[in-house]
Amino acid sequence: MPSHLTAPPLALTPSTRARLEAADGLLVEKFAEAALPTKHGDFRIVAFINNLDFKEHVALVRGDLAAQAIVPTRIHSECVTGDVFGSLKCDCGEQLEHAQKELGNSPAGVILYMRQEGRGIGLANKIKAYSLQDQGMDTVEANLHLGFDDDLRDYTVAAEMLRLLGVDNISLITNNPRKAEGLRANGITVTERQPLIILPNPHNKDYLDTKRDKSGHLL
Numbered sequence: 001m002p003s004h005l006t007a008p009p010l011a012l013t014p015s016t017r018a019r020l021e022a023a024d025g026l027l028v029e030k031f032a033e034a035a036l037p038t039k040h041g042d043f044r045i046v047a048f049i050n051n052l053d054f055k056e057h058v059a060l061v062r063g064d065l066a067a068q069a070i071v072p073t074r075i076h077s078e079c080v081t082g083d084v085f086g087s088l089k090c091d092c093g094e095q096l097e098h099a100q101k102e103l104g105n106s107p108a109g110v111i112l113y114m115r116q117e118g119r120g121i122g123l124a125n126k127i128k129a130y131s132l133q134d135q136g137m138d139t140v141e142a143n144l145h146l147g148f149d150d151d152l153r154d155y156t157v158a159a160e161m162l163r164l165l166g167v168d169n170i171s172l173i174t175n176n177p178r179k180a181e182g183l184r185a186n187g188i189t190v191t192e193r194q195p196l197i198i199l200p201n202p203h204n205k206d207y208l209d210t211k212r213d214k215s216g217h218l219l
């Protein structure tokens with residue numbers, strides 16, 4: 001048995017462990033769920049674990065998802081600098097707050113908070129990329145300089161989380177067409193896209209321009 005199954009970082013239930021042992025590929029497990037009152041309204045928070053890397057992803061669920069034919073959905077990629085520290089270098093924190101406020105005013109919807117920091121390169125590498133940006137590179141150039149593609153995210157796990165929540169038809173809140181494509185490639189019907197545009201500030205203007213010009217974001 002692989003060592004990560006014999007010494008998991010979390011106390012898995014026997015049935016979860018049995019399924020993990022039986023799984024021969026990716027298995028995303030719904031691990032725990034609780035009520036989460038927030039300043040933007042009442043939600044439920046659902047924790048998921050991916051058996052391959054034991055990353056803990058979460059869903060913030062508003063209302064009864066089963067009652068919606070098309071579920072408003074935000075797939076948010078973790079950004080510690082923006083989401084936690086209010087960094088002005090990107091639009092992540094404001095996007096997250098905006099999406100949560102919008103869902104708080106809606107009958108139902110979901111935010112998946114994916115632990116795909118730095119578009120998948122991780123926090124420490126993102127800070128390395130920031131340091132190269134301090135020397136004049138843009139976000140894509142900095143990633144390439146570090147030996148990474150510009151965007152390492154894939155949407156297999158997000159699609160599986162949606163399925164476990166009973167969601168297969170969504171209105172996706174994003175400016176990034178690659179997200180919609182990634183979800184469709186994994187069996188989710190993306191019926192429509194809702195833009196999520198944040199006003200630029202002097203610190204994130206170049207970042208947003210690069211997203212539009214090099215990464216195909218609809219800004």
Ligand SMILES: Nc1nc2c(ncn2[C@@H]2O[C@H](COP(=O)(O)OP(=O)(O)OP(=O)(O)O)[C@@H](O)[C@H]2O)c(=O)[nH]1
Nearest residue numbers: 077078079090116117118119126129139174175176
């Ligand atoms: N590698 C790298 N990642 C960054 C940088 N700035 C922000 N990120 C990460 O980018 C992710 C957010 O992706 P974005 O490209 O801003 O937006 P998106 O999620 O693809 O698109 P939207 O759905 O429209 O928000 C987060 O994980 C951030 O940590 C950077 O300079 N370099």
Ligand SMILES: [Zn+2]
Nearest residue numbers: 079082090092
């Ligand atoms: Zn960010």
